[in-house]
Amino acid sequence: MAIATFQILRGDASNTRVESYSIEVSEGMVVLDAVHAIQATQANDLAVRWNCKAGKCGSCSAEINGMPKLMCMTRLSDLPLDKPVLLQPMKAFPLIKDLVTDVSWNFAVKKKIKKFKPRKPDNPDGTWRMAQEDIDRVQEFRKCIECFLCQDVCHVLREHQLHDQFIGPRYLVYTAALEMHPLDVEDRLEDLKKEDGIGYCNITKCCTKVCPEDITITDNAIIPLKERVVDRFYDPLKKLFRIFRFKK
Amino acid sequence: MPSYDTHNYDVLVIGAGGAGLRAAIEASAAGVSVGLICKSLLGKAHTVMAEGGIAAALANVDERDNWKVHFADTMRGGQYLNNWRMAELHAKEAPDRVKELEAWGALFDRTKDGLILQRNFGGHKYPRLAHVGDRTGLEMIRTLQDHGIHLGIEVHMECTITSLLMGGDRVTGAFGYEREKGRFKIFKSNAIVLATGGVGRAYKITSNSWEYTGDGMSLAYHAGAELIDMEFLQFHPTGMIWPPSVQGILVTEGVRGEGGILLNKNGERFMFSDIPELYRNQTADNEEEGWRYTQGDRNARRPPELLTRDHVARCIVRQIKEGKGSPHNGVFLDISWIKNKIPHAAEHIKKKLPSMYHQFKKLADIDITVEPMEVGPTTHYMMGGIRVDADTQMSTIPGLFAAGECAAGLHGSNRLGGNSLSDLLVFGKRAGEYAAKFSKENKGGHLNEEEIANAAINALEPFERNEGESPFQIQYDLQEMMQELVGIVRHEEELWRAVEHLKMLHDRAARVKIVGNREYNPGWHTALDLQHLLTVSEAITIAAIERKESRGAHFREDYPQKDEQSGKFNLVIKKNADGEMKLRREPIKEVRTDLQQIIEEMK
Structure with missing residues (x-):
């Protein structure tokens, strides 16, 4: 059986090191299996998050040879095993220990986004009618498993650390899902422009590239939101109209 | 004396999957303060893995469907060991719970007329499962999560409860640790809802994640509550x-x-x-x-x-x-x-x-x-679990409620696909509602210092040893053994062998050794979870020995037929005064006449 070597970042924020572990590789193995094997036999205290092991919960996000990925969906056979596989935690968030980072900022951001506000029910029994074609695009956004890999790869957060000024691709997708929900009547455009910092996104599409759910984050969510913001706040005709109306 | 981080809530919900979230939302709506404990991050619980859909007789695809058909299907699927009152409430209330999700933002697949689409599933007579492709659980947990975060519920992520605290004969709090630093936390509460899910990690081949170590059932059992139907474990x-x-x-x-x-x-x-x-x-x-x-x-x-x-x-x-x-x-x-x-x-x-x-x-x-x-x-799924009152979801301990997979009764000897998500919603809501009511009416619970000190000693005990086995190895051996001896096809002789193995595993677990410190240490967490796994494994095994027939998910090679007499009781498990696991037969209450009539009509 083949042997693979993993270099895993160990330690907490105050003290990190890279440790090497070698394990036997079996057919079909994914990176998370390797981490579990190392944890069970060589490093019982190796910290890692995981749940479903099937790409559905978005817990086991990490950087594999520098690429943000889900460990449960990355097969060893797709990696060059002739050299060590480097495993690091997500870089955009503070390190807790080993492969685990403090992602609580994401939960705090979501709470600030105005919640779903439906229009009055269409039917006396409190229900609505919606056509499938009207919800298709929102269903794409609702596939999000909140793995935060898009946040991790976004240079505004990763390089510039502007967590206090920019909500990141995940929450732009979340806002898009609310804004484009056929029943929603809330208005989030001003927030998008100001607090959410949508202008920081310069459409490099890194987020789309790493999304394990293949959500077309930039094209389908962020760009349409940017267009809405531009229409509202930067349309010269509308601006003139507003000034005119204000004077009157 | 170690230091504790103490929190006070009117209602504490342990578990943040579908049932826990729904319970927290309902309790919060009743105007009480609510704490919600997640073993993982919020939104990652096993509900997220549910694929097929939520069973509810909306009759959007086939107008012949109604609660009576759903009720009869559920009872037939459970081979009539179900708590019929729970099956009735479930069938009647599931449609409203699904519609409610839509009002909170869920987007189910649609029919051509723009209604919620429903699909066929095993054991359901008509197309009944509201769904979103094959990611219905994600839609459900996200909807509940995104609705719940705006209600003032305090969420404690990556926190595990290791024991319940009892002020006399009622529950008054819970003791646990947070994962990041390994610090202890005490939650004082006059009502607690357990919504901790299943036991899949007791087996080698499972659809369940690391979290499902039977915590709720074990916590309730050790606090003195009754478990029921533990022989019925579903293999998908x-x-x-x-x-x-x-x-x-x-x-x-x-x-x-x-x-x-x-x-x-x-x-x-x-x-x-x-x-x-x-x-x-x-x-x-x-x-x-x-x-x-x-x-x-x-x-x-x-x-x-x-x-x-x-x-x-x-x-x-x-x-x-x-x-x-x-x-x-x-x-x-x-x-x-x-x-x-x-x-x-x-x-x-x-x-x-x-x-x-x-x-x-x-x-x-x-x-x-x-x-x-x-x-x-x-x-895949534990039909058995904490015995609860059908209407209120309260266990046999005052103030201790349970909902979802860790509670039992609705599914009898076998659960129908799709009835789990609806179970979470219907009984999660009820548990939250009645826990809030109980809390308002029963203030003044107190904590016992000695109990807290003991809980802390027990939790830290594995760190005391310099020699010992890896908790992962013991867990692995337990999983192999349960898979082999208490699996889909069971035999008395093998089940008794399992009892012997469990004793040995118990001894080994008491000598487990932890490497490293308390900070985010999966070895330590696994060692603590092992205690719960061993408790539920024992319950499954002794109940499997006692039911000498084959019914639903419980198949005995040595008793391959259904036995009429055995269809008249449930098996109830309780800890006796000496701390031993005791089992008794409890006759099933006669089905209410109008419900019996429905069952007969639909046969």
Whole structure:
């Protein structure tokens, strides 16, 4: 059986090191299996998050040879095993220990986004009618498993650390899902422009590239939101109209 | 004396999957303060893995459906060991709970008229499962989560409860640790809802994640509550089996709902050769009729692949034992064959079963639109659990409530697919409502200092040893043993051997050694979870010995038939004064006349 070597970042924020572990590789193995094997036999205290092991919960996000990925969906056979596989935690968030980072900022951001506000029910029994074609695009956004890999790869957060000024691709997708929900009547455009910092996104599409759910984050969510913001706040005709109306 | 982080709530909810979130939302709506404890991050609980849908008699696709049919289907599926009052409430209230999700932002797939679309599922007479492709659980947990975060519920993520605190004969709090630093936390509360899910990690092959170590059942049991129906553990017929690393990962019943068929290595559709008497009138007698059923023909009967999970799982095991299995000891599940029936089949499959397509493509190099999947049974769901009052969800301990998988009663000896998500909503809501009420009416619970000190000592005890075994090895051995001796097909002699093994594992677990410190240390967490796993494994095993018949998910090779007398009781487990696990038979209350009439009419 083949042997693979993993270099895993160990330690907490105050003290990190890279440790090497070698394990036997079996057919079909994914990176998370390797981490579990190392944890069970060589490093019982190796910290890692995981749940479903099937790409559905978005817990086991990490950087594999520098690429943000889900460990449960990355097969060893797709990696060059002739050299060590480097495993690091997500870089955009503070390190807790080993492969685990403090992602609580994401939960705090979501709470600030105005919640779903439906229009009055269409039917006396409190229900609505919606056509499938009207919800298709929102269903794409609702596939999000909140793995935060898009946040991790976004240079505004990763390089510039502007967590206090920019909500990141995940929450732009979340806002898009609310804004484009056929029943929603809330208005989030001003927030998008100001607090959410949508202008920081310069459409490099890194987020789309790493999304394990293949959500077309930039094209389908962020760009349409940017267009809405531009229409509202930067349309010269509308601006003139507003000034005119204000004077009157 | 170690230091504690103390929190006070009117209602404490332990577990943040569908049931816990729904309970927290309801309690919060009743105007009380609510704390919510997640073992993982919020939104990652096992509900997220539910694929096929939520069963509710909305009658959007077939107007013949109503609560009575759903009730009768649930009782038949559970072979009449169900708590019939729970089955009644569930069938009646599920539609409102689903509609409520829509009002909170959920977007289910639609019918042509713009209503919530419903699909066929095993054991349900009419298309009944509201769904979103094959990611319904994600839609449900996200909807509850996104609604719940605006209600003032305090969420404690990555926090595990290790014991309940009792002020006299009622529950008054809970003791646990937070993962990041390993600090202890005390939660004082006059009412507690357990919503901790199942026990799948007691088995080697399971669809469950690391969290499902039977915590709620074990916590309740050790606090003095009763467990019921622990012999009934559901093995889902279709889990992935190859490659080895994906063994156990769920393949949704929705595949069969959309027309998928089961084949042995000779290409025979073996399910047609064994149709149980209870379902004969409802099952197609030829392949063509079965296909028409999956395509919405109202006059057709279900294909045998859509019989209940207990039955399908056993048929698969039989094929394998007879040497007719697939190369990796499973059978074939084929959805690609529908290309002979409908145009654009590949697109249709990808649209209806996107995550199955993705999962097989990525993890097994199989394109399910062109070739069959290899599948076999996987430990999936615990029908048994904490015994609760049907209306209020309160356990036999005042102030201690339970909802969802860790509670028992609704499903009897076998759960129908789709009835879990509706269970979470219906009884999560009820648990939250009645816990809030209890808390308001029963203030002034107190904590016992000595109990807290003991809880802390117990939790830290594994750190005291310099010598000992790895907790992972003990967990692994337990899983192997339960899989081997207390699995789908059971035998008295093997079950007694399991009892002996459990004693040895218990001793080994008491000598476990922890490497490292308290900060985010999975070795320590595994050591603590082991105690719960051992408790529920023992309960499963002794109940399996006591039920000397085959019914629902419980199959005894030495008693292969259903026994009429055994259909008249549930098995109840309680800790006695000496700390031993005791089991007794509890007669099933006679079904209310009007409900019995419904059962008879629908037979």
